Amino acid sequence: MQDTPRGARLHIAIFGRRNAGKSSLINALTNQDIALVSDVPGTTTDPVYKAMEILPLGPVVIIDTAGIDDVGDLGALRVERTRQVLNKTDLAVLVIEPETGITAYEHELAADIRKRSIPIVAVAAKSDLVTPGQVTAAGWSAEIGEPVLPVSAKTGQGIEELKRAIIKNAPDNWEGPPVIGDLLNPGDTAVLVVPIDLAAPKGRLILPQVQTIRDILDHDAYSVVVKERELREALANLRGKPRIVVTDSQEFLKAAADTPDDVWLTSFSILFARYKGDLETLVAGAKAIDKLKPGDKVLIAEGCTHHRQADDIGRVKIPRWLRQTAGGELSFEWVSGGDFPRNLNSFNLIVHCGACMLNRREMLHRLSVARESGVPIVNYGVLIAYVHGILPRALAPFPSARLILDE
Amino acid sequence: MQDTPRGARLHIAIFGRRNAGKSSLINALTNQDIALVSDVPGTTTDPVYKAMEILPLGPVVIIDTAGIDDVGDLGALRVERTRQVLNKTDLAVLVIEPETGITAYEHELAADIRKRSIPIVAVAAKSDLVTPGQVTAAGWSAEIGEPVLPVSAKTGQGIEELKRAIIKNAPDNWEGPPVIGDLLNPGDTAVLVVPIDLAAPKGRLILPQVQTIRDILDHDAYSVVVKERELREALANLRGKPRIVVTDSQEFLKAAADTPDDVWLTSFSILFARYKGDLETLVAGAKAIDKLKPGDKVLIAEGCTHHRQADDIGRVKIPRWLRQTAGGELSFEWVSGGDFPRNLNSFNLIVHCGACMLNRREMLHRLSVARESGVPIVNYGVLIAYVHGILPRALAPFPSARLILDE
Structure with a gap:
């Protein structure tokens, strides 16, 4: 167990x-x-x-x-x-x-x-x-x-x-919203797109995937768990349309091509951005990416000190995307674990990890520190969706966050 | 991760x-x-x-x-x-x-x-x-x-x-068969029946369920993960028949009622009996249950010292079923963790847990010690299927084990 x-x-x-x-x-x-x-x-x-x-x-x-x-x-x-x-x-x-x-x-x-x-x-x-x-x-x-x-x-x-x-x-609001259950009716089908890459430990699924499958069961719905390659086939094998397709962010474009336009499509990262924090604040933060100028200061905050791969998301990929958007060099600072600066005033943008090792309370605290400092904050999942142009579709299940994006 | x-x-x-x-x-x-x-x-x-x-x-x-x-x-x-x-x-x-x-x-x-x-x-x-x-x-x-x-x-x-x-x-045969992948063709659907009971920790699935979902993905197939209550609905929503339905042992009878007769139906316990050990030996052990007489000695072996619930499977349920079959009192001994007696001669039957905390090598060792002592050995999953009369159906995907049952 x-x-x-x-x-x-x-x-x-x-x-x-x-x-x-x-x-x-x-x-x-x-x-x-x-x-x-x-x-x-x-x-x-x-x-x-x-x-x-x-x-x-x-x-x-x-x-x-x-x-x-x-x-x-x-x-x-x-x-x-x-x-x-x-x-x-x-x-x-x-x-x-x-x-x-x-x-x-x-x-x-x-x-x-x-x-x-x-x-x-x-x-x-x-x-x-x-x-x-x-x-x-x-x-x-x-x-x-x-x-x-x-x-x-x-x-x-x-x-x-x-x-x-x-x-x-015990406070009764400490848990926040369910991972996905409030988006489903009993008996609904949710399709989960789970790519298996080399980083996935043998015999396991990553925690957000397990939590999502469990939350779907807890809400009397059921899930189809499929790799991106078999998604089209799995959808064709369903008589009724699924209520939602949830994909790993990496496979969003592939999943979007295979998912009918009238079916919700979002990512695990978006689900967990809401579950762990406040999707509206993070979407507002994403929009600030467009305002980055060469020389701006960006803080990248990770909740744990994980093993870094060659194309590490926080050290390599996100800095590259942000530089491209800004059209020039940016000044990056990184913090990890329990460290989160109290004084954020010098930053133009904060990019936070998915916070899988943090609890909701700590993530909400960090969001409020950023808001009070007037510094936009986005997380990895929302940022990835934004820079790939898929955030509008990924926010369809979340109208209030979508409104902020469209403002 | x-x-x-x-x-x-x-x-x-x-x-x-x-x-x-x-x-x-x-x-x-x-x-x-x-x-x-x-x-x-x-x-x-x-x-x-x-x-x-x-x-x-x-x-x-x-x-x-x-x-x-x-x-x-x-x-x-x-x-x-x-x-x-x-x-x-x-x-x-x-x-x-x-x-x-x-x-x-x-x-x-x-x-x-x-x-x-x-x-x-x-x-x-x-x-x-x-x-x-x-x-x-x-x-x-x-x-x-x-x-x-x-x-x-x-x-x-x-x-x-x-x-x-x-x-x-490193020996190249240490892993044994896959959990389920060799029973599937690419593109197949496997339906997994996962009841959510009070013992299931919040936000998690139990390890055999996760390993099964992962193994299905590793073999280019996909799974429908559903509670027993929504199983009929989920099956009706599939255009093609699933290749196999795998259920928690507790819900076997319910799952059997909802699964078409020409679809394989087995349990997670049967899958893991094979993955962790040797299904044939355990099926032969199950048949020895019918030979139990009042006064016989039964060893119940658990791989870990887990938290015991009121109707603990190894302490309460299995002894009750075995007494009913024997038509009288039996003499039980329990061992747990790394303890497994070297001298098994005095026992008429050994009942082993699912071995989720043991590796395959240790389980195979225990099976061979039992075989050498001439003492039949069965595990929880195979025993539950046997005493509930569902073992014949649960063994349909495993012809050599089924042959032993029918001998």
Whole structure:
């Protein structure tokens, strides 16, 4: 059984001072059901992610911020790392150390979290050392502005209450739209064009393809999964027209030639641009490509440090297309992983990857930073569709994004 | 991008005495391309698996047996653990420590490996401490009966030669048949019935489903992926008959009702019984179910320690079906993970899981141990099809297995 992808999990970050009991608390939370937990060590600058299930909420990922402690209690680096975690946090658990109680540190954390409209669940850890009465007596709930749950990682006391509080406080809009299901009626056929190239690992499909097939099943429709070469044949073998054809961006022109004009045709990248972020903002960003002039500055941001191929999309292909459009040399900067500059003012365009390793919250955060800086932002999928002239057709299922394109 | 499943990777085990330089060698091998390497820590009794690519061989998994060293140089436990690794090894790398050279220890290892017809690649590690001339002068190649490659993890010398030797010595039959591709002609349609139950993690398909979709694409055919409820509708929407319908075992009866009699209908479990092992042996094992008598002993073997649900297939459902067939109580024993008893003589039947976490070599080994003991062995998928009376139809695409059933 394969795991739910991290990006599709509610992100719960555990904050608190060093030795507040964060790690024991995470162990108590996740060891409830060891079979459903997996450790995914991040890079050296990343926190550790623990995947687990909290029913009926579903798959979540617990972000262990203990790594931030190693940076020390003060300083710009700690602030920066906390900020990076907050950018992807859907719900924050604030752990209070009972002997220290609530200090300026906890107040600042809570303020930082609230500033981003992230719901907070506050706990007093190591509650085997204090009684619930003491927690109340300490007036922490009033002071921090949240009910403080006494929790003992040691005895397990309060862990179930903590889970219930997480379920109750989880934001209900964290998931965004379905991948494709809202475009389909029950019983509809969706045709998925999946080229098999050398980069596709043996025996696998890439994650967006799997998520799309699954979402179609979840919405009582079904899919025809076909390579570009057999698309025409597969369409001819259907008695009814499919509701939609979704293709890998690389094969858009081939798919367009084989798909009747009155059938929706879009790309996996467009579907995921909407699923992960905000299609309207990205389409507006695409239109800014035409305004690029020689000498302009372009930021290319990737969510992960993947293995680069010879004709890497972010390093080679996109710079080439943009240079051609601008009619001259451009100045490129690249960032990857958790890095995303706070100051974007010097850029004329931001091009972001498909964000398969980021959650929706982090992608929305990056989009809003770009909007606030007044810098247009587009992603790989929307950019590819735009520079190949296929964006108008690919946006047919999404009228509000199409309107922005036509404006 | 998702990784190739471990079971579909060539298994390369690194053997050698403690401090022979195994771990540095593995680092040198895998750090060649850090982006393609992932660490999968095993349980405490398991070795560590490192997934990587060796082109043109494709995805491999390096088995680091360093954990076995912790057991100590002697004793039954060490022998047992080495045996467990050998049972899944497609190719063995034998690491010789240059100062110690070849002793009885290396000779025994080599003999153990050869007994199982596993190809050996021998290396002298830490070759920055010795010269290639010294390796030759030491006569190791003649002594161990294999060319000994001088390799330095430190300088990287010999690492490329080692990869070439691995590619050259890799057995060419390790993969077995395709999942489904040999049953299809180019342009054929395969219909895959994929029920979505509560156990299916959000946003995912289970691995056998993904591998089947991919194998269909790899063979220039295409698939219709549908839930059991929409199967009739999906079939009616096809102009031509599909070549085959593959269903989750749970929905076989429903799928049989909706699939025309002249269309092949089988289950994912049957496909994977053949892909992972030997369908004929398992079908012969299924027939032994009818001979079970009250009091008989049944071994139930699972390849992993998965999260058990209330109506767990191996703990609850299969014992219930077998008791019903036997008309009385049976004596069950369970083993899981790397454990598989060497002495099977006391059992009347072995029931094995689908082996999604085992590689083909290990499953074939288990089948041969059962055959040598004269104990019938069946797996979950074949057993489910048999007790539900659907095995004859499910075997229609596999005439030689069908013959065994009808004998």
